[in-house]
Amino acid sequence: MINIRTEDIIKKGKPVFVKKGEMIYQIGEQIHTFYYIQKGFVKIAMDSFDGRTTTISLIGPSEFFGYLDSLKGQIEYTKYAAALTDSILYAFPLELLEDEMIRGTMILDSIVQELTKAEQLNIALSTMTVPERLRWLLLKLAKKKEGRMVIEMPLTHEEMANYLGCSRQKISNFMSKWQKAGGLLNKDGILVIVDEEKLLQ
Structure with a gap:
């Protein structure tokens, strides 16, 4: 507002x-x-x-x-x-x-x-490892919307890597891993954090 x-x-x-x-x-x-x-x-x-x-x-x-x-x-x-x-x-x-x-x-x-x-x-x-940095970024960008943690900023894996000082491949690996584990959901290009704890795996 x-x-x-x-x-x-x-x-x-x-x-x-x-x-x-x-x-x-x-x-x-x-x-x-x-x-x-x-x-x-x-x-x-x-x-x-x-x-x-x-x-x-x-x-x-x-x-x-x-x-x-x-x-x-x-x-x-x-x-x-x-x-x-x-x-x-x-x-x-x-x-x-x-x-x-x-x-x-x-x-x-x-x-x-x-x-x-x-x-x-x-x-x-x-001070953080690559997965810790990525988790930090996702939680920082997430906004509560209709009871869910939603990331509306449409960052590519390359853009995340450029911000976090690591390779795009590492970002892609962890994003894929967390989606398979049920921690993240990609819905029409918008990321939803389903389970924060699974972003620690």
Whole structure:
């Protein structure tokens, strides 16, 4: 649910419709805009010199993105953003960040949220095994819906691997194992966590 403060900010933005897989901004592109997600999911990522993709953040409805590089003094994006689904965004001119009301509400809340997500990911990558990381990600993404834990963000096994720092094959192996064990259900591309305990096997 959008709170009143966010609604006030959204009125200053321009709606943008992006298709699944479409780039929202690219590395090296000059920063003129930041965004809010009304509907859909977006990933923030970068590619290494050897061609491997590292997903930095997974972002969903009611979240802002595209402003962190500017706050660090950059004039160009150092990562790229791509839509994971057909999405509805609101685009805002970067100058809007000079507004004290916006800096004091949206920016502070959003930065705290991003720092928390980054810290959790760092802990997962440094202390957990691959199956533990995958279980952590699935539980983090799951939302309770009609009494069931549902994951609506449509991540491929490759995208999960890019986020969790492991191979796609390992992700596929554990996902298959957990589905056979009855811990996971894939219903029309939407994952449902049926039994958390079976994700420990």
